Every structure is written in structure tokens, then in C-alpha cells.
Amino acid sequence: MLAIRLPEEVEKRLDALAKATGRTKTFYAREAILEHLDDLEDIYLAEQRLADLKAGRSSTVSFEEIMKRYGIEG
Template identity: 80%
Template sequence: MLAIRLPAEVEIRLEALAKATGRTKTFYAREAILEHLDDLEDLYLAEQRLMDIRAGKTQTVSLEEVMKRYGLED
């Protein structure tokens, strides 16, 4: 179960979309979350990795080295 507060403008738009399509506001809220959750997780992971690199906790590997490791050289 999830309860969220939306800005009035978004609530109005969501209500209009639901009414125009015969779907529920919950349907569209769920669709929006599912559509963007992967991107949000990827962004969070990338930000964490960048912070780790800047803090010296993680080493980077060049594309050339990755290609060598996995036998993908030309």
C-alpha cells in the first residue's frame, strides 16, 4: 500500500487522464512508477559509484583493459 500527495496541478491532470480513458488514477500512478523505477535505480547506483571513485574507494578500468580481459580485442 502506498499513499502519496501530489501537487494540485498533477492531481488535476491525472484525474482528467483517468476520466478520459476510463482507467483509474492508481493505474496511471503505477504505470509511471514502473516506467521510471529502473532509471531511478540506475541513477542512484551511478551516483554512488562516482562518489566511491572520488573517495578513492573504487578503481576504474579502461575500456581497453575490459576488452583485453574478456578477449574482445580486434
């Protein structure tokens, strides 16, 4: 279960969309979350990898090295 407070204008827009389409506000809230969850997770992962790189806990590999490592001609 999840309860969220939305700005009044967003709530009105969501309500209007739900009424116009015959779907529920919950349907559209769920769709919005699912649509953006992958992006948010990717951003978090990228930020963590960048922090690891800056802290010296990881290193980079060049594109050329990847191509060579996997025997791909460029």
C-alpha cells in the first residue's frame, strides 16, 4: 500500500485524465512509477559507479580494450 500527496494541480490533471479515459487515478500513478523506476535505478547505479571511480575503488576500460578482449573487429 502506498499513499502519496500530490500538488493540487497534478491531482486535478490526474483526475481529469482518469475521467476522460475511464481508468482510475491509481492506474495512471502505477504506470508513471513503473515507467520511471528503471530510469531512477539506472541513475542511482551510475552515481554509485562514479563515486567508486572517484574514490579509486574501480577503474575504467577503454572501448578499444573491450573490443580486443572480446575479439570484435572495429
